[in-house]
Amino acid sequence: MIMTHIPFIITILLYFVSSVWSIGSIIKPIFFTKKVAKWSMMMGFFIHSGFLVFLGLESGNIPITNVYESFVSLLWCVLFVYINLDYLYKLPSLDTFLMPLVTALSIWALTFDGGNLLITVSLQNFWLVAHIIPIFIGYAAFTISFSLSVMYLTQQRQLKHKLFGPLFSKLPSLEGIDKLMWKTISFGFPLLTLGLVFGTFWVRTQDILGEQWYLDYKVVLGLATWLIYAALLHMRLVASFHGTRIALLTIAGFCLVLFTFIGTFFMGSKHAFQRVSEQTHNEIVNIR
Amino acid sequence: MSILVVGLNHKSAPVEIREKLAFNANNISTALSLFLHKHQAAEAVILSTCNRVEIYVSSIEGTVTVEDVFSFLAEFHKIESGNFSPYMYHYKDGRAVNHLFFVTASLDSMVLGESQILSQVKEAYTMASMEEATGKVMNQLFQQALNVAKIIHTKTSIGKRKVSISSVAVEFAEKIFQDFTGKMVLVVGAGEMCELLLKHLYEEGARTIVVANRTFERAQEIANAFQGQAIKYELLGEYLAKADIIISSTSAPHYVIHVDQVKEAIWHRRGNPMFLIDIAVPRDIEPDVANVDNVYLYNIDDLQSVVNQNIDERTREVEKCRAIVEEEVEHFMAKLEEMKIEPAITQLRNHFHTVGKEELERLRPKLKTIDTGDWEQVVYTMERTINKLLHHPAKVAKLEAKNGGGYRYVETIKKLFGIFHHTDHPQH
Numbered sequence: 001m002i003m004t005h006i007p008f009i010i011t012i013l014l015y016f017v018s019s020v021w022s023i024g025s026i027i028k029p030i031f032f033t034k035k036v037a038k039w040s041m042m043m044g045f046f047i048h049s050g051f052l053v054f055l056g057l058e059s060g061n062i063p064i065t066n067v068y069e070s071f072v073s074l075l076w077c078v079l080f081v082y083i084n085l086d087y088l089y090k091l092p093s094l095d096t097f098l099m100p101l102v103t104a105l106s107i108w109a110l111t112f113d114g115g116n117l118l119i120t121v122s123l124q125n126f127w128l129v130a131h132i133i134p135i136f137i138g139y140a141a142f143t144i145s146f147s148l149s150v151m152y153l154t155q156q157r158q159l160k161h162k163l164f165g166p167l168f169s170k171l172p173s174l175e176g177i178d179k180l181m182w183k184t185i186s187f188g189f190p191l192l193t194l195g196l197v198f199g200t201f202w203v204r205t206q207d208i209l210g211e212q213w214y215l216d217y218k219v220v221l222g223l224a225t226w227l228i229y230a231a232l233l234h235m236r237l238v239a240s241f242h243g244t245r246i247a248l249l250t251i252a253g254f255c256l257v258l259f260t261f262i263g264t265f266f267m268g269s270k271h272a273f274q275r276v277s278e279q280t281h282n283e284i285v286n287i288r
Numbered sequence: 289m290s291i292l293v294v295g296l297n298h299k300s301a302p303v304e305i306r307e308k309l310a311f312n313a314n315n316i317s318t319a320l321s322l323f324l325h326k327h328q329a330a331e332a333v334i335l336s337t338c339n340r341v342e343i344y345v346s347s348i349e350g351t352v353t354v355e356d357v358f359s360f361l362a363e364f365h366k367i368e369s370g371n372f373s374p375y376m377y378h379y380k381d382g383r384a385v386n387h388l389f390f391v392t393a394s395l396d397s398m399v400l401g402e403s404q405i406l407s408q409v410k411e412a413y414t415m416a417s418m419e420e421a422t423g424k425v426m427n428q429l430f431q432q433a434l435n436v437a438k439i440i441h442t443k444t445s446i447g448k449r450k451v452s453i454s455s456v457a458v459e460f461a462e463k464i465f466q467d468f469t470g471k472m473v474l475v476v477g478a479g480e481m482c483e484l485l486l487k488h489l490y491e492e493g494a495r496t497i498v499v500a501n502r503t504f505e506r507a508q509e510i511a512n513a514f515q516g517q518a519i520k521y522e523l524l525g526e527y528l529a530k531a532d533i534i535i536s537s538t539s540a541p542h543y544v545i546h547v548d549q550v551k552e553a554i555w556h557r558r559g560n561p562m563f564l565i566d567i568a569v570p571r572d573i574e575p576d577v578a579n580v581d582n583v584y585l586y587n588i589d590d591l592q593s594v595v596n597q598n599i600d601e602r603t604r605e606v607e608k609c610r611a612i613v614e615e616e617v618e619h620f621m622a623k624l625e626e627m628k629i630e631p632a633i634t635q636l637r638n639h640f641h642t643v644g645k646e647e648l649e650r651l652r653p654k655l656k657t658i659d660t661g662d663w664e665q666v667v668y669t670m671e672r673t674i675n676k677l678l679h680h681p682a683k684v685a686k687l688e689a690k691n692g693g694g695y696r697y698v699e700t701i702k703k704l705f706g707i708f709h710h711t712d713h714p715q716h
Contacts, residue, residue, distance in 0.1 A: 155463065156582075159460070159463060159464065159584050160578070160584065162586075162590055162594075164594060164597070168463070171463075172466075173462060173463050173464055173465055173466045174463070174464050174465075174561055175464065175465045175466040175561070176466040179466070239558055240558050240560075241558045241559050242557075242558060242559045242560045242561070242582070243558075243559030243560065243561060243581065243582040244559070244581055244582060245559055245581075246559070
């Protein structure tokens with residue numbers, strides 16, 4: 001079992017190196033060069049992508065057949081969105097905030113390896129793809145907006161308390177971070193909406209969550225997540241709110257995202273994942 | 289060839305002396321031509337800024353002395369040399385080069401690491417070269433000095449941190465706002481410091497400027513200078529919520545901007561950050577304003593302490609710079625030694641070629657039937673032989689010169705081959 005996950009472990013190691021170097025580049029830029037941080041991340045992403053392709057080919061489906069695979073796929077989306085955004089907007093020093101988070105989440109994802117929650121719905125389903133992919137990319141955008149919020153609060157704290165260390169000079173202006181935060185949220189929100197809408201269609205057309213599908217934790221929390229980001233957008237668009245409160249709300253939004261994604265399984269929600277015994281699990285794997 | 293610098297600066301002399309010896313753009317060229325008229329074989333550059341007056345001279349084997357420069361200065365500025373000579377310093381050769389590199393890299397400046405001196409040195413050098421006062425040595429020396437300064441500014445952080453109150457304040461403003469276009473700057477009071485800060489912000493793109501002052505005329509005066517708008521002092525409260533950056537420097541004995549006002553302003557602004565700079569003593573802005581969310585308040589002490597820290601940071605870089613300078617001085621001195629030997633080598637080469645040519649001319653009539661192609665081969669072979677014979681001694685002489693012993697070699701060769709002309713004329 002562990003053998004097949006070696007690529008992901010290597011990915012985690014590379015993300016870890018990237019984290020250390022991106023933090024180090026702030027404190028001691030002569031030793032910890034940005035180049036190492038960037039290239040270890042890119043290498044990690046490359047192996048990460050390869051690993052997902054391998055998982056996909058092995059099962060013949062998109063790699064979300066269990067919680068572990070879903071988590072790995074989500075993290076891939078985070079990196080994918082980050083790399084594209086960085087290319088578009090040149091986000092300075094965001095890797096310092098994002099990569100440690102990605103590394104930590106990757107390690108957490110690894111603990112789900114060999115878990116006994118398996119997806120029960122057919123994977124060859126248009127609705128599944130239409131439901132999952134927009135939501136995953138939306139979540140990825142929210143992960144990045146979370147990192148930006150932490151960056152915003154760090155910078156505002158430094159300005160407030162007059163702490164002018166090496167990090168102060170490396171971080172962009174509050175206004176700049178605020179704008180990016182806004183961009184990532186307004187990119188993620190329509191995708192989340194789309195994913196939820198498709199999910200609703202799906203659940204109404206096919207019986208996958210049972211009669212009382214609307215009482216499923218994931219459904220309820222998904223709606224709460226949608227509401228919190230809708231509120232954020234409203235505050236920003238209609239009332240033109242800025243500053244620390246928006247940043248704090250963005251952080252709250254991300255916590256809810258994480259909870260909706262993973263936490264609900266601990267609460268016993270199934271959301272189309274079936275808890276199977278080790279034996280049946282192996283049987284299913286063998287059949288596949 | 290020897291290099292000499294004679295001068296004084298803000299550390300060695302009070303302003304009363306410095307101003308007496310200062311040159312300006314108008315008389316510097318006269319001074320240079322007068323000096324070179326007196327010392328024909330020399331090269332000279334005059335560097336005159338508000339903090340220093342220095343004369344750099346290069347002459348054959350130090351024929352121009354410190355006393356010569358003193359008497360020139362005394363004569364030109366019409367003061368007794370006894371009046372200023374105690375304040376002067378002078379360095380020769382390696383130490384003179386070291387001094388120039390130090391000065392150009394702004395390691396000897398009043399504000400360590402400032403970049404103005406670099407352009408001043410460049411200007412002094414350009415002026416001298418336009419007057420044809422510089423030759424091979426001064427050209428090399430000053431170009432190298434400018435080069436070293438650039439190396440130091442890129443390799444060390446000597447000039448990186450801001451060391452003036454207004455530049456530090458602008459740096460902070462840049463950490464709050466992405467750019468200043470469309471941002472309103474509200475100026476309360478009309479102190480000199482205010483104007484300096486405004487100037488900085490204006491240069492960085494701030495265009496919406498509002499000035500409030502007790503005397504309206506003064507407010508108008510400042511507003512006009514920055515294409516801004518002057519408002520009545522009583523309207524201050526109304527503008528508070530619109531302003532992104534507020535600079536306050538009134539002479540009021542009490543607070544001018546209170547917590548409640550700022551709280552209200554930030555509520556109207558929906559959390560859009562505000563940057564308040566209080567440069568008044570006693571303070572104008574109630575200190576508790578700093579606790580309001582999304583408000584960033586800095587007073588004069590906050591800014592000054594950052595300035596002091598940055599100055600310390602620059603001071604810490606000096607050792608690194610000194611090491612670079614020392615290395616570069618060594619390089620330059622080696623190059624100078626090599627330069628000393630070059631004319632002699634050219635002389636030697638010319639001598640060989642002249643002899644060769646004479647011999648060829650003697651040979652030509654004897655070979656009546658030779659065709660042009662063959663004759664060209666003969667000439668070519670002769671030149672090649674001479675070059676080959678000279679290649680090694682020239683290389684060794686140059687190499688030895690770098691260690692300071694080459695001059696003897698050339699003298700010996702000259703003596704052996706009977707070349708007696710002196711060749712060390714400066715090449716203007």
